[in-house]
Amino acid sequence: MKHMRLLGLLIVFFGALLFIKPDVVFAACSNDSCPNGNCIQCGFTSYYDCGYPILASQQCSTTVNDTCCHIGGSCTICDTTGACYINGCDPIGGGGDPPPPGATAVPTATGVPTVPGTIQARAMLVTSDTSCAAIAASTTGLTGTVFGFTPASASQPTPQTQTGAIPVTFSSLPTGAYVLDVTPTSVDYIYTGTCIYSNGTLVGYGNSDYLSSAESLTFDVGYTLGTPWLQTMGGDVYASGVLRSYIPVVTPRSFNIDGTGGYPGIVTYGTSADFDSSTLSTGGTLVSSKNWLANNTHTAIDYYDYFYHRFDAPTLTDNALFVNLAAVSKPASRSTPYYIDGDMTTTGDWTVTSGENIVFIVTGNVTFTGNINITGDGFVAFIVNGNISVSSSVGVTSASTASVLDGIYIVSPTGTFSTGLSTAAATARFVGKGMFIAGNFLLQRDLELVGANTANSAELFIYDPQLLVTMPDDMKDTSVSWQEVAP
């Protein structure tokens, strides 16, 4: 494609040279008679030609008949305003000067006149799917976005402003390279990419391309209101596989921000880690205030099984204690865990107060439809063999750091901890406080519905060291080392 465009450029160049030869015969034209529909008045004289419009930025000197070179390389003349005509006018005094009225331009056999093209552009809002198909399918245009072309472009027509989803149109542009200059109305719009269509066919990506003769280029520019991201605070983070969360320009711009003691945790990954959406960086400086980042893996452990046996592997279920396992209210504190065989769903907000201890061991799935909060030295833990799901209604506003799930949440290696979709502004963000252990995390929150992905993480997990102390002894390790010695 590029070679074809280069070839086109050469044809235009040499064609233009032939076009200004003295023996070229010009005649007055009309839009009807011009192949490309452009009949322009050329020079300070009053003769006409089929040609191209003025390149406003390619002003030559105001000296009449002075020559200048346009992007195609052919020499033209200047009119009294200093505007440079491209491929249009025969030099004053040339063979075609002046053309007889009513005559028609006849190019030579080798002089192929180029036909101006059209560039359209529009900025569209997309969500997590930033593909060209998604941009094309979007119906949300970014009204107010201003489109222009950089000085490096073949032409710099007056910038235009988009309204709705309708693209702006730059008509009658000379062939040449164009670099689109896009200015959305807000920095909250995050550029995702530009898809370039030539006469309706996808031909490339980016904000620059070459406009060929009679071509219609369309730049479909995609924006999001930022992509959702994950942030942690104060504790270590471990992922045995890929660890990725693209941190936008926020303060502090860190994946693992300092805890209340002023220190971040150690971030450990098994396969790779990436905190920067740029393809040129993996965000090694966006890890934390210390940028502690270790490539290390730990032995996979079934923590459900581990703690199930730590609590003496209960077999007698407590299902009968609950009227409806699909709506479990906060039970009474007790020293032994509640053992639930099957699925359970919480109802209402639970507040585990000072002196209270609640531990659930669940063989099935757990769904949280209300907050679980700890006050004082209360303790709560859910040890789940299936999945943990957080309802969309459990959350806080985008800028809030008030936790909705406190305590320890353990899911088996085959289980998933799902944070739930953001469906309402009041509960868009998930904030957990404690320790969260799972085979897999499904981080579903997205603050795009409140336009806050550029300012706040969709999920925030805060480490709570108090749980190290308030944890019941049955849940703790007993370290015993054994050796035989000579009597």
Next chain:
Amino acid sequence: MKKQDGQIVLITLLVLTVAITLVLAFIGRTTINNAITSQLEDSARAFNAAEAGIESALKSGAGSSEILSSGANFAVTVTNVGGAVGVFDYPSLTTTETTETLWLVDHDADGSLLESSSFAVNDVNLCWTQGSSTVPALVVTVVYKRSGVYYVARGAYDADAVNRGNNFSLPTSTGTGCGKSNMYVQSINFSTDFGINVATDTLIMLRIRPYYASTNISFDPLAGSLPLQAKKIESTGAVASGTTRKIIVYQQYKSASSVFDAVLHSQSALSK
């Protein structure tokens, strides 16, 4: 005729000699085997008795002595580890899967924390062995309490930090530390390193975890005296024959598993 009689006698004597030798050898071997078997049996009984003593002490938390029905007996002593000036050595190699807890507060009889009795020395040394092929790094999390709220401070130390690019700090020194040679030594000043005022804040514990390789960890409280860290249970089992076996067990106070150092722990990817 006399010659033939003499030959018969000689042959008979030779046969008898060989037979007697074989019988004596057999008897001797059987006796030795019986003795070995008896010794092994006594040793096993003594060992079982020592184990019984350990079980008893782990259950009761106290020393005792007892004659078992088998006739074997055990004698158990339980002593405290820590609670005195001097270096504390963790009794065994600490793996990368393990977080050691160094208690900076005392425990009461039922194992509860006595936060009123806290370690209050500002300067300490933390040491760990250099390992053989892979250089072990160490991450230290200080849990402390200020105005009723628990906080953590953290340090990460790795002699191979430059190669690994993990941004850990280099240890203070390499060589002699905590009374041993070939150690990595990290000098810790709670005030300057972590912003902790040992006079007004309550140091609760250090959680110490090796990275990359297992290591032996020691802690030198320098001018201070560490709170109790563990119980040392020594149990000697014996039988009437005099055979004895001895077992030593270090039982540390209960503490949270290493997985609870993490706010997020994913056994697969963690991707957003």
